[in-house]
Amino acid sequence: MVDSTRHSVVAVVLRVRDGRLESLVRGVPLGSGETLEEALSRAVDVGALAHHEQLETRLLADGTLATVYLGLVPADRDLDGDWRPAGSDELVVAATARLRAKLSYTNAGFALAPAVFTISELREIYVAALGHDVAATNLQRVLVRRGVLERVEGVRAPGRAGGRPAALFRFASSSLEVTDQFAVLAPRRPGSRASA
Amino acid sequence: MVDSTRHSVVAVVLRVRDGRLESLVRGVPLGSGETLEEALSRAVDVGALAHHEQLETRLLADGTLATVYLGLVPADRDLDGDWRPAGSDELVVAATARLRAKLSYTNAGFALAPAVFTISELREIYVAALGHDVAATNLQRVLVRRGVLERVEGVRAPGRAGGRPAALFRFASSSLEVTDQFAVLAPRRPGSRASA
């Protein structure tokens, strides 16, 4: 047994700030007898992440075997580091792709949004993360229908330009849940209304 | 640097045989300087797999860090080994879950089906892999609509009990493709008919 391939854990963290998707990449070598999750928590403050999941394990250019994680930080939480616009870095692209997919069929938005928000604010986050326009009307309808969003007491006062006060919402759950079962060919499930 | 955590590559291979989903699990230690794919090809005959993809990397009970792959073998190809009914093994369960998901939104069936088949035969494969009943009518319609299946010349003669001869089909592609863009909130894509 030679001291063969070195192994490391890389965190690719994403957040939306000022209407832009930003990324932060950090890696640490995997310690002897250390868990992947333990190494991850050395690489980044896991407490600041509302959600994280493993992406893939790949051989980096420098010959180390890296297990890559995707982490998401809510808009109202701070995590300092070298944040950059989510660009063309290969790992960041993979992480972004995963995020976009999950925004479509899970409640992953909870991990990017602040605790309480208006539909307009949520729309900005989705636009930045998805990279294409999203209609506020449909965003609300889809997420409410799926039981992902819940109304919160009160409204947000309009700005200096006026306008109707906006209703406040929050995500019903703060852990990842699949909300759109894309199970084609499945028998029709009769009483499949939201059970909550 | 101690000779820290050992790393291995595990192949979880699935196939459908006699209407049942079967699994084969094989693992090898990752050699020094060896690629994950190289180790995989030592663990199993990759040439017999119509498709394979990485599942996850996890710490096994014995303390080795294992990168797990899912492999799929077509019904008309042979790969010997200790095939067992796909059961409750944790890795096999994870692999089965991934397979079921991919059967819904990709053309993954190509990796389980023989080169040419009737809809009935394909239905048996889907039933075994998905674990629930599938209507032949809808299976055909969904897959043909998506451009996943193609007609092949000729028909299969009926058995001794009679019946109409069955049309033959094949998969249009033999590499994994996403056929159902579950992209909710996306603007309507106008000319998105099959481009082939």
Next chain:
DNA sequence: ACAAAAGTGTTAAGGATACACCCATGA
């Protein structure tokens, strides 16, 4: 009154399941 922002009602289109019915073959 008017502009601006938010929210609701309604329409239309597409995808998918279910089911009734027609087709082709062997005995």
Next chain:
DNA sequence: TCATGGGTGTATCCTTAACACTTTTGT
């Protein structure tokens, strides 16, 4: 001609994007 397996036509349901219209505020 009847049973059997295969295939097509059609109806219905559901989800969702689009858009017009109403509501509520500030100036």
